[in-house]
Amino acid sequence: SAVISQKPSRDICQRGTSLTIQCQVDSQVTMMFWYRQQPGQSLTLIATANQGSEATYESGFVIDKFPISRPNLTFSTLTVSNMSPEDSSIYLCSVESSSYEQYFGPGTRLTVT
Amino acid sequence: AQKITQTQPGMFVQEKEAVTLDCTYDTSDPSYGLFWYKQPSSGEMIFLIYQGSYDQQNATEGRYSLNFQKARKSANLVISASQLGDSAMYFCAIRGFGNEKLTFGTGTRLTIIP
Numbered sequence: 001s002a003v004i005s006q007k008p009s010r011d012i013c014q015r016g017t018s019l020t021i022q023c024q025v026d027s028q029v030t031m032m033f034w035y036r037q038q039p040g041q042s043l044t045l046i047a048t049a050n051q052g053s054e055a056t057y058e059s060g061f062v063i064d065k066f067p068i069s070r071p072n073l074t075f076s077t078l079t080v081s082n083m084s085p086e087d088s089s090i091y092l093c094s095v096e097s098s099s100y101e102q103y104f105g106p107g108t109r110l111t112v113t
Numbered sequence: 114a115q116k117i118t119q120t121q122p123g124m125f126v127q128e129k130e131a132v133t134l135d136c137t138y139d140t141s142d143p144s145y146g147l148f149w150y151k152q153p154s155s156g157e158m159i160f161l162i163y164q165g166s167y168d169q170q171n172a173t174e175g176r177y178s179l180n181f182q183k184a185r186k187s188a189n190l191v192i193s194a195s196q197l198g199d200s201a202m203y204f205c206a207i208r209g210f211g212n213e214k215l216t217f218g219t220g221t222r223l224t225i226i227p
Contacts, residue, residue: 104158
């Protein structure tokens, strides 16, 4: 299994500001995934991040709102830009192991006021 | 396209009893993987068990087992000898091969009663 850490674990931000979330994995992985979980809801994939290429975004998510960086095989960042209260969610990164199992980081709990 | 249906929004189970959480799926992929995750109130997603569509045996991990019935498109999670610490949200998810994206169900909130 992979050990994944995320920073920050939680934050309270003001409307209109941006927050960058970091995800660090203890081993090299090809793909990293960013999910959002709105309050009381299930998880929804935001985008898939490959090292050295542009992230692939799911329907309903755009790069201007959720820019992603993937500078190497163990690290990625997700920025939530120009935040509104509707962005209040848990944001989780995940990776896939060689045996197809997917593991998640501990999540970043974001509240936008 | 993939879809997961979890029809039990909430369940209450007596401690030490076994519990079955239902999951049905729909997919057009010839091969796929099925996952169960536990999410306690802290918000982290804890991987529990994985079943590949071509695996001959049902997956087991300690007290967790996956009752995979391919013809019925069901992948129920069975927790034996439930414990108070099992109280959490449980999500079923599916992944098609060639597409690593996970599609999640709406979850089941399990409460273990002492």
